Amino acid sequence: MRTEINHIVRTPLYWLVLIAGIGARTVFAYLDFKHRLDSYWTLSDEYWSRLGSITVAFLILLVLIHRFSVDYENNTYPVIASTAYGRKKLYFERLAAGCLMAILGVVILTIANIGITLTIGRCFITPTDWLYGFASHTIVVIVGAVGYFLVSAFVCDTISNHPASMCICGLPLGISYFINIGIIEEFDLFWFIRYGFFTELLRGRWISSLPAFWGIWYPVMIVGVFILSIYRRKERKLL
């Protein structure tokens, strides 16, 4: 697994996405401090609601899931799959490494947001209730990031096509940002898109609309896509 983690760490795009996200956050924090000082801490607490979740999504889709199609793109899979550990062990190592690096990305963004907020806000410590609220949002984001990574990785592994996987997994997430929860009804298509593809979790919020339903949906989705991935691997003799 260390090799897989090293590979991601040495991928410049991983750090580029994080730096871009942190850079954007810096600009927004400055503008918030300058023009919306009254709600500066509230806006900082809502970091995951837009910019943070988008950064994490890009990190997962652009960088982390690519490991699951790279062997087909580079035609290295015959060599890899003919080694002792190039099938099952490598698959699970890549999943584990991706999960860890998704969590690391969230942690880095968390630390960056706190640091930027303090620096631009010219403070030394955060308000206690703010820190508690932000930490609890971050835990939800970690859960969402891991789940979103797993589903996206399974999809990418199944179809062995990175651009297509980005579209399949990115589209519902992207659309969900434009859905106004105030006007959607339960079991509506847009309700399903809004809540059913990790958007709320990546935005640091547990799902408030029928949580029991989503408590079943998410494990079923993850397990279902995992089984599909395993089935395709067995067909391709990669397991």
Place this chain on the structure above:
Amino acid sequence: MKLVFENISKLYGDFPALSGINLSLENGVYGLLGPNGAGKTTLMRIMTDLLKPSTGRVLLDGKDIALLGADFRRRLGYLPQDFGFYPNYTAEQYLLYIARLKGLTGFEAKKQTGALLEMVGLYEKRNQKMKGLSGGQRQRVGIAQALLGDPDILVLDEPTAGLDPEERIRFRGIISNLSRQKTVLLSTHIVSDLEAVANEIIFLKKGHVLTVQKPHDLLRELDGMVWTVSVPSENERGFTEKYPCSNIMHDGEMSVMRILSKQKPHNAAAPERPNMEDLYLYHFG
């Protein structure tokens, strides 16, 4: 060690890529010869457990390789026909990665990587990215990765493609040295490579094994059938339409042809010793 192909067939839809292949391989170098589309790569992929046969199985010392799984792959080194690589890895990084996937410890991986890069003449290029290497150099990295872990079974699909003559001679030396305790299956269109290293040659045509014999036994079958004929160039076509021709050289207004014929094709025809190209033409021409 014995590798047995037991009634192997492979269908792609209705197309039979392989039919009823029965082979037994022990230590030594086996050359796999056949025209494009004969089923060589399919056979190799089945042998490396990358492709499931439609019928039959491959047994290693009596055990099905599909069931052996990682235990079989631990003893396997494979160079595919279109050798792929990670462009941004250096040659050394790539070999170290493959070494770890083969189960080598960090120390062993480093040791064998250095030794193999030296063996294939790429030690000075070890820190160069794969995308910066020439085709022949990448092929040599491919040969090196197949040899990592000192596998008992080597499956090499067109290993000398893109190599210059000096590199091909070096490769032959490597294979000859390794063949004593290993089973090597080598597929190539460069028949002279097989003549130099193969203990036995497997002829594959349209998914069937035509014959499996030692090179000199195969060549002996062509004794008295290979001729050199020198005729005016305007008569060349008459000969090439009538006889299989393995080489034509133009010398002024004369055409010097190397042809296959059971009877003497021309009064001035001179008998020649058959070579592997004549053999290939005889079976597949």
